[in-house]
Amino acid sequence: MKILVVGSGGREHALVWALTRDQPTATIFCSPGNAGTGGLATNIPIPAEAIGDLLGFAVREQINLVIIGPEGPLALGLADQLRHRGLLVFGPSAAAAQIEASKAWAKDVMNAAGVPTAASMTFGDMAGAIAYIDRHAEPLVVKASGLAAGKGAVVCLTRAEAKTAAREMLEDRIFGDAGQVVVIESFLEGEELSLLALTNGTDIRILPTAQDHKRLLAGDRGPNTGGMGAYSPVSLETPELLERVRARVLEPTLAEMARRGAPFSGVLYAGLMIDAGGHPSVVEFNCRFGDPETQVILPRVTDGLFEALHACATGGPLPRLTVSSDAAVTTVLAAKGYPDRPEKGARIEIPADLPPGALVFHAGTVLAGDGTVRVNGGRVLAVTGVARTFEQAQAVSRGAAERIQFDGKQYRPDIGWREAARRS
Incomplete structure (x- = not known):
């Protein structure tokens, strides 16, 4: 093989x-x-x-x-x-990947399929965007329709902020062609949940849920990033919620995509907002495994992963997955200057005696000619802790993250803070 x-x-x-x-x-x-x-x-x-x-x-x-x-x-x-x-x-x-590559197309699919999502409109010009913003209550969310490395959504607390965000995308082109069309939508209240599902187009296998942390700094402060950490499972997850997402989100979305001549196979990532009543709405879809969610999901899938990926590729029936009851927490270590201007070249020191349950997944790294590992990107390492409880996994991840060294290292020591608050 x-x-x-x-x-x-x-x-x-x-x-x-x-x-x-x-x-x-x-x-x-x-x-x-x-x-x-x-x-x-x-x-x-x-x-x-x-x-x-x-x-x-x-x-x-x-x-x-x-x-x-x-x-x-x-x-x-x-x-x-x-x-x-x-x-x-x-x-x-490529046709099915539009579910992520074009937020405008994804919104059209969701609306046609009756999938719960924020009310929105799509614009390619400032005049229309301004008129829409003036008619709608704040806060609003302005999104570049195209691919923007996970950084193309701006939560705007005022109409002035929304107009600035739209102008930066449509006229200043801060996201290049990805921002030549924007989606402006109402702000959804609740807590975010990443739900990924393997599918051959008809069969669906929901993977363990996770929660991402998009902001650079502790306390959800600072600029948006590609993701500074994640944990799994999330206690928001219930059998009732998973069934609701399957019936109201995944199945109708897949059916509508097939109806449009863009059947989907692979992993469909639903970024959800769960309201106080436990009802999900879709914030966005991605057409691939999440990063850093994958680094906490896969350590918990202990059997059946390869067979499921292969079945998605062949169109065959998907096997059952074996999921561990362990918890996993990953802390991303980012380069100096990330996310705007990450600096490359710093030498990375990873101790050989990290605690049991620690897994170090490389991202922006390269093996230099002198045999050392060097920083080669914005997000450098994802340090995952796997343990029987959330608290233990959090401690393993945080402890290992503290011990790994490189110049300018940035990381959040509070990954999983919402889960910790729920458990306190």
């Missing part, structure tokens, strides 16, 4: 780690990978969005399963190109 994992983040390291656990005899490649994946798989120096080169490598090596991590190559049609050449792929087509 030859497996190719496309990407270079902590999500991809976690996928490679889980695959080596599930398929110990498989030959695994990661393209381009990082210093962590290089210890478990063979890194291939092909960028994740170099579609032609990846296609050539996969065909030449006769890869049995390609698993695409990031949204970029999915939106560019990598899965389509691979399938056209007869290869098995875990990941949606």
Whole structure:
């Protein structure tokens, strides 16, 4: 069995780690990978969005399963190109990847399918955006419709802030082409929940829930990031909630996408807002595994993952997954200057005697010529603690994060603070 994992983040390291656990005899490649994946798989120096080169490598090596991590190559049609050449792929087509790559399209799908979501309108010009903002109560959320590395949504407490956010996207193009169309929507009250589901288009297997922490600083302060940590499970999760999400969110969304000629297979990530009554609304959809959610979800899926990914690719029935009752907490260590101007090159020191239950997933790292591991991106490491209780997992993650050293290290010591407050 030859497996190719496309990407270079902590999500991809976690996928490679889980695959080596599930398929110990498989030959695994990661393209381009990082210093962590290089210890478990063979890194291939092909960028994740170099579609032609990846296609050539996969065909030449006769890869049995390609698993695409990031949204970029999915939106560019990598899965389509691979399938056209007869290869098995875990990941949606470019048409289906619009569920993340175009928030405007996703809103249209949700509204047509009757999926609960915030009231919104889509605009490509400032005049229309301003008129809408003036007619609606604050707070409002302004979102770049295209891909913006998880940073394209701005919560605006006043109309003036909303107009500024819209202007920066539509006229100043702070997100480039991703912001040439914006979605402006009402603000949803509640608590966020990340719910990921594996699907072959019809069968659905819901993965353990997680909660992300988007803000850079403790107390949910500072700028938005790609995610500074996560934990799983979330005590908001109940059997009733999962069934409600399946029936009111996942199934109608998949049916509407298929009706539009964009059937979805892979992992559908629903970013949910759960209100005080336990009712979910969709904040956004993603067409791939979340990062850093993957780093707390996969350590809890102890059996059936590879078989499920393979079944999604073939269209076959999805197996049952075995999920541990353990808790997992991950703390992201970010580079100096992140998220605006991360600085690369700092030497990373990871102690060999981290506590039991600590897992270090690499993201923005590279193995330098002198054999040292160096910072090579904004989010550098995801330090996961796995233990029997949430409190123990939180302590393992935080303790390991404190001991890993590199110049300018940034991290949040309060990952899971909402869960801790619920339990106090």
